Amino acid sequence: MxxxxxxxxxxxxxxxxxxxxxxxxxxxxxxxxxxxxxxxxxxxxxxxxxxxxxxxxxxxxxxxxxxxxxxxxxxxxxxxxxxxxxxxxxxxxxxxxxxxxxxxxxxxFETAVVQHVKDQRETLRNVRRAWWVECNPLPPATPKRQDCQGSSLMASTPVADLTALADLQKDAEKLRKRIDTANRRHAKLVDQASDECAGRSGPGLSGRVGEGPRCRRLKEEARRYLANSRLKENTAELRQLEARIDKLREPLPVKGEAYQKALDAEIQRRLAEMPSPDDPVGLLERLKALHELTRDxxxxxxxxxxxxxxxxxxxxxxxxxxxxxxxTTYDRMVGEENRRREEVHAHQVRLAAEAEIGRLELSAYMTAEERRRARQQIDVERKATDLAARSKIEEMISNRTRELRRTMLNDGRNGANHQFS
Structure with missing residues (x-):
C-alpha cells in the first residue's frame, strides 16, 4: 500500500x-x-x-x-x-x-547550541548593562563614551538642580565682588573724611583740624556713594541668594541617592525585557548559533x-x-496494462463516438421525416379545406338556381291564370 x-x-x-x-x-x-x-x-x-x-x-x-x-x-x-x-x-x-x-x-547538537545561545545572552546583558551605566553617570559628571546617543534612561535627573545651584553661585559671586568693591570704596571715602576732619596731612587733605568745608564735602561724598552704590540692598540680596543656595545644596545628596536607585531600577527593568539565559531558546536562535559554532x-x-x-x-x-x-517485471506489466487500458479506452471512446454520431444521424433523419410528414399533413389539410370551400360554393349555386327556377315557374302560372280570367 x-x-x-x-x-x-x-x-x-x-x-x-x-x-x-x-x-x-x-x-x-x-x-x-x-x-x-x-x-x-x-x-x-x-x-x-x-x-x-x-x-x-x-x-x-x-x-x-x-x-x-x-x-x-x-x-x-x-x-x-x-x-x-x-x-x-x-x-x-x-x-x-x-x-x-x-x-x-x-x-x-542541542547541548552546544543551547549553551552558546545562553552565553551570548549573558554577554549581551553584561555589555548592555555596562553601556547604560557608563552613559548615565551621576550628575554633574558627563558620559565618557562616544556612543551614548539615545542611551538616556531617566527623564528626570538632578542636573536641573545642579544647574540652578551653579547659576545662583555665579550670581552670588558677582554680587559679592560688587559689594566688596563698594565696601572698599566706601571705607576709603570714610577714612579720607575722617583724616580730613582730624587734621591729618596727606594727598588731598588740608591738614586742618575741625569740621570745615572739605571735611563736610568728603563726608557728603561718602554718604552719597553709600546711597548710590546700593550697598545695603546688594548685601540683603546676597543674603537671600546664599539662603537659596543653602536650600538647594542640602537635598542634593538625597536626590543623588534617589537618582542612583531609580537608574538601577530602570536598568534592571530593561534587562528583564531582554531574553535571560534561562528562557527557552527559539528555532531562529538555534539556527544562528549552529551557524556561528560551525563557522568557528x-x-x-x-x-x-x-x-x-x-x-x-x-x-x-x-x-x-x-x-x-x-x-522490474511489475513495472513492465504496469506499462503493458496501461497500454492495454489506453487501447481499450481509445476503442471505447471510438465506439462511443460512433454511437453518438449514429444517434445524431438518426435524430437528424427523424427530424427531417417529421418535417416531411408535417408538410404532407399541411398539404392534405389545405386541399381538404379548398375542396370543402368549392363544395360549399357549388351548393350555394345549386340552391340559388333552384330558387330562380321556382320563382320563374310561379310567375308563369300567375300570368296564365290572369289571361284565363
Whole structure:
C-alpha cells in the first residue's frame, strides 16, 4: 500500500512483493523521520513539547508519506524517459530532505547550541548593562563614551538642580565682588573724611583740624556713594541668594541617592525585557548559533554537514531505491496494462463516438421525416379545406338556381291564370 502498487497486478508476480514491501518500509521510515523532525521543530519554536503537537506532526508525516509514495510511483518506458522523470523527483526529494534534516541536526547538537545561545545572552546583558551605566553617570559628571546617543534612561535627573545651584553661585559671586568693591570704596571715602576732619596731612587733605568745608564735602561724598552704590540692598540680596543656595545644596545628596536607585531600577527593568539565559531558546536562535559554532569550529562544521548529508540521503532513499532498482517485471506489466487500458479506452471512446454520431444521424433523419410528414399533413389539410370551400360554393349555386327556377315557374302560372280570367 505504501509503495503505491496494484495488488491485483502484483499478485501475478509474487516474487516482486518483497521488493515493493521494502520500498514501502523505506517510505514509512522517511515519513516517521519527517514527523520527528516536525516535532523537534515545533518544540523549539514553542519552547516546549505538548500533546497537541501530535496533530500537526501527524499531518506533516502523512504529507511526506504521500509525496514519497508519488515519487516512487511506477515510471515506465525507455531509460531516457525514466531518467528524465526520476531526476526532477530526486531534486524534490533533496529539497524535502534538507527541510527535514535541519531540525534533526539541531537536535543532535542541542547541548552546544543551547549553551552558546545562553552565553551570548549573558554577554549581551553584561555589555548592555555596562553601556547604560557608563552613559548615565551621576550628575554633574558627563558620559565618557562616544556612543551614548539615545542611551538616556531617566527623564528626570538632578542636573536641573545642579544647574540652578551653579547659576545662583555665579550670581552670588558677582554680587559679592560688587559689594566688596563698594565696601572698599566706601571705607576709603570714610577714612579720607575722617583724616580730613582730624587734621591729618596727606594727598588731598588740608591738614586742618575741625569740621570745615572739605571735611563736610568728603563726608557728603561718602554718604552719597553709600546711597548710590546700593550697598545695603546688594548685601540683603546676597543674603537671600546664599539662603537659596543653602536650600538647594542640602537635598542634593538625597536626590543623588534617589537618582542612583531609580537608574538601577530602570536598568534592571530593561534587562528583564531582554531574553535571560534561562528562557527557552527559539528555532531562529538555534539556527544562528549552529551557524556561528560551525563557522568557528572546523571539526564541528564537518560533523554537522556529514550528518545533514546522511539525513538527506535517508530522505532521498525512496527515489534512490526506485532509480537504482531499474525496470522490474511489475513495472513492465504496469506499462503493458496501461497500454492495454489506453487501447481499450481509445476503442471505447471510438465506439462511443460512433454511437453518438449514429444517434445524431438518426435524430437528424427523424427530424427531417417529421418535417416531411408535417408538410404532407399541411398539404392534405389545405386541399381538404379548398375542396370543402368549392363544395360549399357549388351548393350555394345549386340552391340559388333552384330558387330562380321556382320563382320563374310561379310567375308563369300567375300570368296564365290572369289571361284565363
Amino acid at each position: 505504501l509503495a503505491g502498487v496494484d495488488e491485483a497486478l502484483l499478485a501475478r508476480v509474487p516474487l516482486e512483493r518483497t521488493r515493493y514491501t521494502g520500498v514501502g518500509g523505506v517510505i514509512l521510515g522517511t515519513a516517521v523521520m519527517a514527523g520527528l523532525s516536525m516535532w523537534f521543530a515545533l518544540s523549539q519554536v514553542l519552547g516546549g513539547s505538548h500533546l497537541l503537537l501530535a496533530v500537526p506532526v501527524l499531518i506533516w508525516a502523512l504529507i511526506v508519506l504521500n509525496l514519497d509514495r508519488w515519487l516512487v510511483s511506477t515510471v515506465t518506458g525507455m531509460w531516457q524517459r525514466r531518467l528524465l522523470t526520476l531526476i526532477p523527483r530526486l531534486l524534490v526529494a533533496v529539497v524535502l530532505g534538507v527541510v527535514i534534516a535541519e531540525p534533526l541536526v539541531l537536535r543532535v 569550529n572546523t571539526y564541528l562544521g564537518a560533523a554537522s554537514w556529514l550528518l545533514r548529508l546522511f539525513l538527506i540521503l535517508i530522505d532521498c532513499l525512496p527515489v534512490l531505491v526506485k532509480l537504482m532498482g531499474g525496470t
